[in-house]
Amino acid sequence: MSESFRSMLRSLPDFPAALPVFDPASAPLDPAELFRSWLDEALTAGVPQPHSFSLATVGAEGMPSSRMLILKNLDAEGWHFATSRLSRKGRELTEHPLAAMNFFWSALGRQVRVVGPVTELSTDASAADWAERPGADGSENPTWQLYALRPVEVEFWQADPGRRHVRHRYLIPAAD
Numbered sequence: 001m002s003e004s005f006r007s008m009l010r011s012l013p014d015f016p017a018a019l020p021v022f023d024p025a026s027a028p029l030d031p032a033e034l035f036r037s038w039l040d041e042a043l044t045a046g047v048p049q050p051h052s053f054s055l056a057t058v059g060a061e062g063m064p065s066s067r068m069l070i071l072k073n074l075d076a077e078g079w080h081f082a083t084s085r086l087s088r089k090g091r092e093l094t095e096h097p098l099a100a101m102n103f104f105w106s107a108l109g110r111q112v113r114v115v116g117p118v119t120e121l122s123t124d125a126s127a128a129d130w131a132e133r134p135g136a137d138g139s140e141n142p143t144w145q146l147y148a149l150r151p152v153e154v155e156f157w158q159a160d161p162g163r164r165h166v167r168h169r170y171l172i173p174a175a176d
């Protein structure tokens with residue numbers, strides 16, 4: 001049973017044979033600009049929910065936890081996401097305001113990893129995000145919180161059919 005499961009896993013397809021070629025030498029200086037163009041290309045390639053990502057947080061005694069979220073914006077404050085402050089991730093972010101994001105676009109063989117400190121955005125911005133969410137019914141949610149992750153590290157990874165995978169890493173000094 002476990003042997004057949006193992007061989008079934010081994011037989012699953014890898015990345016598609018045709019993948020984009022990424023040359024880090026031509027990458028822009030701003031990782032947000034490169035992210036926007038990769039997100040555009042994921043949209044064009046028909047990747048479902050290309051704005052979803054896994055968010056890892058740190059809990060008690062350093063225990064990590066992760067879950068999928070939706071990216072809400074990118075601006076000078078950072079990469080925005082929203083959730084309830086009372087959720088597990090909300091409580092973990094209050095305790096340890098640091099997180100790691102991971103975007104994965106299988107059809108393009110691409111991954112983007114983003115790491116940094118997280119800050120809470122304003123009550124007004126959080127209320128506006130709650131009001132704009134799909135299925136909003138006019139109710140308020142005082143626990144809803146918009147956060148911004150300010151990257152100190154962003155890594156772009158491009159799979160290569162010949163397994164010469166390409167990584168391009170930006171290190172950004174933390175803001176004071």
Ligand SMILES: Cc1cc2nc3c(=O)[nH]c(=O)nc-3n(C[C@H](O)[C@H](O)[C@H](O)COP(=O)(O)O)c2cc1C
Nearest residue numbers: 049052066067068069070082083084087088089090
């Ligand atoms: C694709 C996808 C997008 C999601 N987007 C959000 C989101 O933007 N905000 C949110 O609070 N939960 C979102 N969820 C649910 C979270 O993954 C998670 O189950 C929930 O927030 C509770 O997480 P926690 O108990 O770790 O705090 C999404 C789930 C999926 C699968």
